[in-house]
Each structure stands twice: as C-alpha cells, then as structure tokens.
Amino acid sequence: MQGLIEKLIQRNNTKIFMFVLDGVGGLPVKGKTELEAAHTPNLDELARRSATGLHIPVEYGITPGSGPGHLGIFGYNPQDWEIGRGVLEALGLGIELTDRDVAIRCNYATIQEGLVKDRRAGRIPTEKNRALTARLQEEIRQIDEAEIIFSPGMEHRFAVVLRFPEPLEPDSDMVNDTDPQKVGKPPLKPEPANHQSERVARIAEKLIKKAAEILRDEEPANYILLRGISQVPRIPTIEQRFGLRALAIAVYPMYRGLARLIGMDTPPVNGDIKEEVAFLRENLQEYDFFFVHIKKVDSYGEDGNFEAKSRKIEEFDAVLPEILSLKPDVLIVTGDHSTPALMKEHSWHPVPVLIHAPYVLGGLSNGFSERECLKGELGIFHAYHILPIALANTGRLKKFGA
Amino acid sequence: MQGLIEKLIQRNNTKIFMFVLDGVGGLPVKGKTELEAAHTPNLDELARRSATGLHIPVEYGITPGSGPGHLGIFGYNPQDWEIGRGVLEALGLGIELTDRDVAIRCNYATIQEGLVKDRRAGRIPTEKNRALTARLQEEIRQIDEAEIIFSPGMEHRFAVVLRFPEPLEPDSDMVNDTDPQKVGKPPLKPEPANHQSERVARIAEKLIKKAAEILRDEEPANYILLRGISQVPRIPTIEQRFGLRALAIAVYPMYRGLARLIGMDTPPVNGDIKEEVAFLRENLQEYDFFFVHIKKVDSYGEDGNFEAKSRKIEEFDAVLPEILSLKPDVLIVTGDHSTPALMKEHSWHPVPVLIHAPYVLGGLSNGFSERECLKGELGIFHAYHILPIALANTGRLKKFGA
Numbered sequence: 001m002q003g004l005i006e007k008l009i010q011r012n013n014t015k016i017f018m019f020v021l022d023g024v025g026g027l028p029v030k031g032k033t034e035l036e037a038a039h040t041p042n043l044d045e046l047a048r049r050s051a052t053g054l055h056i057p058v059e060y061g062i063t064p065g066s067g068p069g070h071l072g073i074f075g076y077n078p079q080d081w082e083i084g085r086g087v088l089e090a091l092g093l094g095i096e097l098t099d100r101d102v103a104i105r106c107n108y109a110t111i112q113e114g115l116v117k118d119r120r121a122g123r124i125p126t127e128k129n130r131a132l133t134a135r136l137q138e139e140i141r142q143i144d145e146a147e148i149i150f151s152p153g154m155e156h157r158f159a160v161v162l163r164f165p166e167p168l169e170p171d172s173d174m175v176n177d178t179d180p181q182k183v184g185k186p187p188l189k190p191e192p193a194n195h196q197s198e199r200v201a202r203i204a205e206k207l208i209k210k211a212a213e214i215l216r217d218e219e220p221a222n223y224i225l226l227r228g229i230s231q232v233p234r235i236p237t238i239e240q241r242f243g244l245r246a247l248a249i250a251v252y253p254m255y256r257g258l259a260r261l262i263g264m265d266t267p268p269v270n271g272d273i274k275e276e277v278a279f280l281r282e283n284l285q286e287y288d289f290f291f292v293h294i295k296k297v298d299s300y301g302e303d304g305n306f307e308a309k310s311r312k313i314e315e316f317d318a319v320l321p322e323i324l325s326l327k328p329d330v331l332i333v334t335g336d337h338s339t340p341a342l343m344k345e346h347s348w349h350p351v352p353v354l355i356h357a358p359y360v361l362g363g364l365s366n367g368f369s370e371r372e373c374l375k376g377e378l379g380i381f382h383a384y385h386i387l388p389i390a391l392a393n394t395g396r397l398k399k400f401g402a
Numbered sequence: 403m404q405g406l407i408e409k410l411i412q413r414n415n416t417k418i419f420m421f422v423l424d425g426v427g428g429l430p431v432k433g434k435t436e437l438e439a440a441h442t443p444n445l446d447e448l449a450r451r452s453a454t455g456l457h458i459p460v461e462y463g464i465t466p467g468s469g470p471g472h473l474g475i476f477g478y479n480p481q482d483w484e485i486g487r488g489v490l491e492a493l494g495l496g497i498e499l500t501d502r503d504v505a506i507r508c509n510y511a512t513i514q515e516g517l518v519k520d521r522r523a524g525r526i527p528t529e530k531n532r533a534l535t536a537r538l539q540e541e542i543r544q545i546d547e548a549e550i551i552f553s554p555g556m557e558h559r560f561a562v563v564l565r566f567p568e569p570l571e572p573d574s575d576m577v578n579d580t581d582p583q584k585v586g587k588p589p590l591k592p593e594p595a596n597h598q599s600e601r602v603a604r605i606a607e608k609l610i611k612k613a614a615e616i617l618r619d620e621e622p623a624n625y626i627l628l629r630g631i632s633q634v635p636r637i638p639t640i641e642q643r644f645g646l647r648a649l650a651i652a653v654y655p656m657y658r659g660l661a662r663l664i665g666m667d668t669p670p671v672n673g674d675i676k677e678e679v680a681f682l683r684e685n686l687q688e689y690d691f692f693f694v695h696i697k698k699v700d701s702y703g704e705d706g707n708f709e710a711k712s713r714k715i716e717e718f719d720a721v722l723p724e725i726l727s728l729k730p731d732v733l734i735v736t737g738d739h740s741t742p743a744l745m746k747e748h749s750w751h752p753v754p755v756l757i758h759a760p761y762v763l764g765g766l767s768n769g770f771s772e773r774e775c776l777k778g779e780l781g782i783f784h785a786y787h788i789l790p791i792a793l794a795n796t797g798r799l800k801k802f803g804a
Contacts, residue, residue, distance in 0.1 A: 027761055027762070059787075061407070061787065061791045061792075062794075063794065064803060065803035065804045066804065067803045079406060085804035088804055347761065348794045349763075350779075370763055371763060374766065380780075
C-alpha cells in the first residue's frame with residue numbers, strides 16, 4: 001500500500017493541519033468518557049460535518065508508546081520502523097543525529113555502597129542537571145574512537161550521543177539498559193548482544209566509570225544510569241514519501257524529536273494551545289503540513305485526572321474557531337493513542353478521529369467522542385490510512401491505474 | 403503482527419473464558435435470525451455492558467471448516483496453518499501424533515460388486531465399530547515400514563495412523579481421498595501427487611486391500627474408505643505464543659483434538675453445557691485460558707432446525723449467570739463460524755462476538771445478535787484479533803515502543 005501512495009503523490013499549495021490531542025481516547029467513568037463528559041460545542045458541530053471514525057494506532061490489542069503512536073498518524077506503519085528511546089530523547093533535545101551515532105537516554109541517580117538508592121536522584125532541579133551535564137561535557141569529550149555529546153533534559157534526565165568516525169553497522173546498538181529498575185540493586189553492566197555492539201558496550205562502560213569519578217562527591221546525583229541505547233532507524237522523510245514540507249509545533253522535546261526523525265522542521269515553541277496556534281498562524285505560508293501536538297491531555301490521563309483531561313479538551317474546543325479561521329484545506333483532529341484516566345496509562349483502544357475536508361459524507365456522528373465516531377464514515381481503521389485520506393482530499397494523490 | 407504480540411507477552415494470574423457456540427451465526431427466517439428469535443435476557447444484558455462486534459473467521463466470503471474456524475478464535479491466522487481432517491480426527495480420538503505420522507479419517511462402508519452401496523455402512527452402532535476396529539488392529543499391525551494404529555470413533559467413523567520409522571518430509575501426505583462421494587461408483591485408488599507421497603499411497607493401498615479381506619463376510623461394514631490423509635502441521639502452542647496454560651472443555655473428540663494441536667490440555671468431558679461449566683469450575687485454578695465448546699448449536703443449524711438451534715442458545719443463556727459467578731477477568735462468547743439453519747451448512751458470514759472485560763466502552767449493542775453486534779465497538783474484524791484484545795484487557799501485553 002505505502003509504495004503505491006508514494007507513486008501517486010503530486011504537490012500543490014494546499015494546507016493540511018493535524019491536531020494531536022495526545023492520549024485523547026478514553027473509557028467511561030460514571031457512564032461517560034472524557035470526551036463525552038467535556039463540553040465541546042465547536043468540536044461536536046465540526047464532527048457533524050466531517051468524516052469521523054476510530055483509528056487503531058498499531059494493531060488490535062497493542063498499546064503504543066509515543067513513537068509508534070505518532071508514526072502511525074504521520075502515515076507510517078509503526079510495525080515497519082522501530083525507534084529507540086535514546087534516539088527519541090536525543091532528537092527531542094535538539095541533537096541532530098546521524099548514521100554514525102548511538103543515542104542513550106540517561107538518568108542521574110544516587111548510588112550508595114554499590115547499590116542504587118534512587119533511580120532518579122530525587123528528581124534534581126533542571127538547573128542542577130544543566131550544571132552537572134556541562135561539567136561532564138567539559139571533562140568527557142572523547143572516549144576511545146567516539147566523540148561524546150551530552151545534552152541536559154528535564155529534572156534528572158539527560159541524553160548522551162556516542163559519535164563514531166564512520167557509519168555504524170546495523171545492530172551496533174544491541175546493548176542492555178544499566179538501570180536495574182529497582183532500588184537496592186547494583187546497576188547492570190552494559191553487555192553487547194552481538195559482535196557489532198561490542199564497541200558501544202565498551203565505550204558505555206568507560207563512560208559510566210568516568211562519570212562516576214566526576215560525580216563522586218555530588219549529592220544526590222552521584223551516578224548515571226543508561227537506557228534505550230539506540231541507533232537512528234532509516235526512515236524516509238515525510239517530504240520524500242508524501243511530498244509534504246512539514247512543520248511540527250510541539251512544546252515537549254520528545255515530540256519535536258519524533259517529528260524531526262521523519263524530516264519535519266521542529267523549531268522550539270513555548271506555551272500551550274493558544275501559543276501553538278499563534279505559531280501556526282505565523283508560519284502558515286512556509287509549509288504544507290502542520291503537526292500540532294497538545295501534550296497535557298495525555299498527562300492528565302496518566303495522572304488519572306478525568307476532570308482535568310476533560311477540561312483540557314474543552315480548552316482545545318475553545319480555540320477551534322480560530323484554527324478554522326485559518327482555512328486549512330484539511331483539518332485532522334485525533335490522538336496518537338488512548339490514555340483513559342480510568343487506566344492511568346496508554347491503552348490499546350481505538351482513537352476518535354475527525355477529518356474536516358471538502359469531500360466527505362458527514363452527518364453521521366452527532367459529536368466528537370468514541371461512541372459517536374464509531375458511527376462515522378471512516379469506520380475502524382489503521383492510523384496510517386489517515387494521511388492518505390487527507391492527501392486525497394487536497395488533490396495530492398493522482399488516480400491509480402487507467 | 404503476530405510476531406509483535408509474542409514479543410509483548412507477559413504472564414499473570416488472570417482468567418480468560420472463551421465460550422464457543424459452534425456455528426452460532428445465522429440468517430433471518432421470517433425476519434429474525436436464530437439469535438434474534440432466541441429469548442436470551444442474560445446474554446442481552448451482558449452485551450449492553452461488553453465490547454461487541456462481528457468476527458470474520460478466515461476472510462470475506464470464505465466458509466471455514468472446524469479447523470480454520472477454531473484456529474482463528476484461538477489467535478492463529480488460519481491461512482498460516484493447514485490442518486488435515488485425518489489429523490483432527492486422530493487427535494480427537496486421543497492419539498498423540500508425531501512428525502513420523504500420517505493420519506487418515508476412515509469410514510466403514512458397504513461395497514457390492516465393486517461399487518460403493520453405502521458410504522457409511524448404514525451408520526453402524528459405535529459398539530459394532532469398536533469390535534470391527536479391534537479386529538483390524540489385531541490382524542494389521544505393520545505394513546511394510548509403517549506401524550499401523552487404529553482407533554474407533556462414533557458410528558461408522560474410525561481413524562488410522564501410519565507411523566513411519568523416521569520423520570516425514572513435507573508433503574508426504576499428498577494422497578487423494580478414496581471416497582467417491584456418491585453411491586454407485588467404485589472407490590478411488592489412493593494416488594500420490596508427488597514423489598514424497600508415494601510411500602503413503604503404497605501403504606494406503608495395501609491397507610485397503612487387507613481390510614477388505616478381513617471384513618469381506620461382514621454385513622453391512624465390508625469395506626473402508628479413506629479421507630483427509632494428512633500430516634501434523636507444525637504449529638507453536640498457545641503457551642509458546644501467548645503464555646497461556648489452556649484447558650479445552652469439549653465433549654466431541656474433534657474439538658479436543660484441535661485444541662490439543664496447539665497444546666491445550668484436553669481431558670475427556672461428558673454431558674452438555676451444564677456439565678461443561680461444572681468441569682470448568684473444578685479446574686479453575688490450574689489454567690489461564692478456558693475454551694468451552696458447545697457443539698449442538700451447530701448440529702441443529704446443519705439439520706436446518708431453526709427452532710432447536712434457538713432453544714440451544716437459550717440453554718446457554720440460562721447457564722450464563724453461573725459462568726459469570728466464576729468471575730472471569732475476560733469472558734468471550736462467540737462461535738467458530740456461522741451455520742444458518744436456512745443454509746443447513748457452515749457459511750462465510752461474520753460471527754457475533756461479545757468480550758466482557760474491564761476496559762470497554764459498552765452501551766452500544768442492545769442485545770447479542772448479528773445486527774446488534776454490528777453496532778458495537780469492535781466493528782467487523784478478523785477472528786485472530788479476539789485473543790489479543792482479551793490479552794490486553796488482562797494486562798498480559800506490554801506496551802509497544804517508547
């Protein structure tokens with residue numbers, strides 16, 4: 001299927017907006033889901049004149065992480081490309097990764113007598129993280145043949161990139177996490193799973209040792225734990241595949257990182273929904289596709305805060321008229337997965353999707369919710385079909401066959 | 403996809419019940435299907451608070467036999483593995499098959515002047531079958547290099563296994579049925595379709611000849627017809643794939659045989675629905691997954707007995723409160739295929755399915771029937787997705803990706 005789409009692509013000046021309410025899908029509490037409980041007159045009115053349905057992010061029963069969840073709605077079958085957690089983190093922190101790189105998601109941790117006492121070093125302030133990471137970078141610039149690049153994240157998190165002199169063989173990143181996942185245990189040693197990954201394991205081990213020496217008098221961040229050691233997957237860009245010059249508008253680093261992986265431009269953005277829409281307005285002329293990420297819907301879902309999740313959806317509803325005033329040719333509203341407040345975590349449930357476009361049936365859903373979208377013309381379908389439908393509605397897909 | 407599920411499996415102590423009303427799907431007679439005509443207050447109430455939908459056993463338009471029908475609902479794509487009828491029959495009769503075996507489903511038949519007079523020898527009593535089969539076993543223990551193992555079934559049916567000294571090459575079972583399918587015709591000769599199957603054809607021919615000599619003075623069972631000559635497919639077990647210790651509760655041999663093929667425990671069970679549920683209750687602690695097979699729904703469908711099929715469904719409905727009192731974490735009610743009384747045979751129609759589980763929307767179907775399930779949150783989907791949804795609802799599937 002996806003090879004077919006690529007062959008039929010033609011470019012034009014239409015604009016596609018994709019608003020991703022992260023984790024928007026939910027489950028009933030006292031009979032209503034978060035979307036059903038939210039007062040969303042604008043979304044409901046739009047749903048009545050849009051194509052609606054439910055998308056399956058990966059497959060029936062599969063709960064996606066943020067990586068697979070976003071790949072799907074960007075038109076990529078998430079089963080075809082695997083994105084390591086280290087890669088996502090590094091991209092989100094603004095590091096431009098190459099095929100010579102191995103990225104690692106690190107935690108500052110507290111170690112005592114060889115045992116992990118706190119896997120997150122008491123969630124040290126981001127400022128402290130920056131100071132420590134700057135110091136590590138100053139003292140560790142090279143280990144054996146690899147350049148070492150540090151980048152601080154939020155609280156206890158930071159990323160490290162091992163940059164080798166030449167492109168890496170496949171599976172050079174097959175090295176285990178060193179986080180033992182429980183306190184009171186010693187950190188694990190990075191072990192290579194194959195021949196190619198031996199050099200990465202060797203350098204990771206030296207890195208941990210050097211960092212421990214530098215941090216030994218720190219309190220509480222006296223150690224580092226490594227997770228998600230990974231290379232960049234070779235994914236074709238969204239411009240290569242779909243002919244779309246794409247802009248990601250996302251406040252959180254990980255989502256910009258993910259978008260950058262498929263070649264979207266990902267300038268930093270601050271604020272919340274209103275600021276994101278203002279940013280979209282300012283950059284409207286330069287791009288074809290606009291991915292706007294709204295994180296907090298998922299965050300409240302993960303907190304189990306049903307009410308706050310509903311309120312956040314209402315905030316989006318309030319901004320919807322302004323979004324429509326920008327006159328996108330296609331406006332998609334959906335989520336990358338469900339995060340029912342009832343479950344306090346990502347789930348496998350199909351996600352409501354609304355495609356406001358010129359060529360739809362409409363008149364099937366009486367609002368934007370799981371149960372109303374089930375009545376819609378899109379049915380239940382895989383997430384990677386959303387983008388082709390948008391492309392078709394903007395005249396960006398030629399006819400197949402004579 | 404299925405490789406993905408296997409990678410995400412984690413075990414726990416939850417219980418999944420799958421009640422299979424064999425052939426439950428139907429078609430309208432006087433405006434109502436068998437399910438719609440049945441008075442099923444318990445099923446209807448349960449459907450209102452469950453995930454509902456319709457499953458496609460194999461593919462649109464494909465009418466499944468019992469083998470593919472059950473593989474699908476057990477989470478296996480039936481197009482990936484072919485199960486010969488001989489294999490099913492032998493397994494159902496309690497024969498433990500190996501990779502050295504070819505299994506054959508046989509009928510006692512009546513032959514007169516070289517022509518088949520009755521393909522089932524007047525459906526001789528099972529007792530008579532046992533006596534004849536014991537005699538054949540006594541006189542035929544070996545043919546050429548193959549050990550010969552007989553096992554009596556019900557009425558005119560029995561199974562024969564040809565056990566070779568070493569594992570068989572693939573396609574060693576490519577030998578035609580000898581049943582001419584019509585009376586008044588001579589039985590067919592077993593012919594090999596390729597080089598590998600020559601030895602099986604040779605031994606089958608000798609077997610038929612020897613059996614005819616032994617039975618020549620019998621009346622009416624003076625001959626044997628061979629069908630479904632087949633080797634065991636190499637299917638991973640349900641425990642290997644899904645981490646489920648599984649118990650099959652089925653009265654009829656074929657369904658136990660099928661369950662054994664994917665590694666379920668299959669102790670013999672007597673009685674009907676009530677006895678099956680009692681058996682489930684007694685064995686509740688030992689297993690994770692319980693397949694309970696209710697045969698008669700299909701039997702009445704095949705007889706064209708619309709009323710009796712509806713009554714049998716009502717019998718199940720009456721036992722449902724007792725099943726729910728066992729507090730399964732997930733309860734699935736469905737069929738392996740449709741058997742509309744209108745058609746008197748298996749059909750290709752999607753089959754109603756109800757998944758009673760902790761994390762569902764519910765409130766979409768106002769009863770358990772083909773037309774009500776169509777309104778449900780599962781939509782129309784392939785049967786092999788049922789089990790992953792149950793696994794997700796019991797916390798047996800980890801998140802995919804970061």
